[in-house]
Amino acid sequence: MSKVIETVEQLVKPITEDLNLELVDVEYVKEGKNWFLRVYIDKETGVDIEECGIVSERLSEKLDETDPISYNYFLEVSSPGAERPLKKIRDYERAVGKRVHVKTYEPIDGEKTFEGTLLSFEKEELVIEYLIKTRKKQVTLPLEKVAKARLAVSFS
Structure with missing residues (x-):
């Protein structure tokens, strides 16, 4: 394929x-x-x-x-639609400040799925701010650990 x-x-x-x-x-x-x-x-x-x-x-x-x-x-x-996949470096760079949905190959901080705001993308690392219960939390994800990523539709 x-x-x-x-x-x-x-x-x-x-x-x-x-x-x-x-x-x-x-x-x-x-x-x-x-x-x-x-x-x-x-x-x-x-x-x-x-x-x-x-x-x-x-x-x-x-x-x-x-x-x-x-x-x-x-x-x-x-068109890739509102939930456009993030595959290339340029995709991640353009997604900074936007809501993203990311799945990792293995757990990071006990989680494999993260949905929140992409705060930054530098040196092939994503920094995402997401909500756990009522607390905001940040996680840094190495790009090599990302299985799938896409823009996420925000309903705010």
């Missing part, structure tokens, strides 16, 4: 760069009987349905030419 993702990233990057869009993520997953190739794109002001359609058309042509996937699949091109 990682070979498919790598190939798709190589095919879609020139398309997104040409349109001044950011390639956020590529997923290739099986759900039930169906395979899905999901490409997430974004830009500062957000992407619209037209931009998603253009990327989908151009990528579809490239995929037809190279045929890197042997199964039938559904191609979906969309």
Whole structure:
């Protein structure tokens, strides 16, 4: 699967760069009987349905030419949404001051899941302020211990 993702990233990057869009993520997953190739794109002001359609058309042509996937699949091109995944260094840097949801590979301070405000990201360490019962607490998480991270929707 990682070979498919790598190939798709190589095919879609020139398309997104040409349109001044950011390639956020590529997923290739099986759900039930169906395979899905999901490409997430974004830009500062957000992407619209037209931009998603253009990327989908151009990528579809490239995929037809190279045929890197042997199964039938559904191609979906969309915005990463409000709960955008944090994968690249730049993602973490842009998320400082925002609410994040982070899962770690192993417990840190007895916890594996943290949701709160990303106070800083320096030297590949995240400092998150979160609430435990009624107390605010801070935790420092090394990036290498982060299994998954995303922006979290705030309901305040």
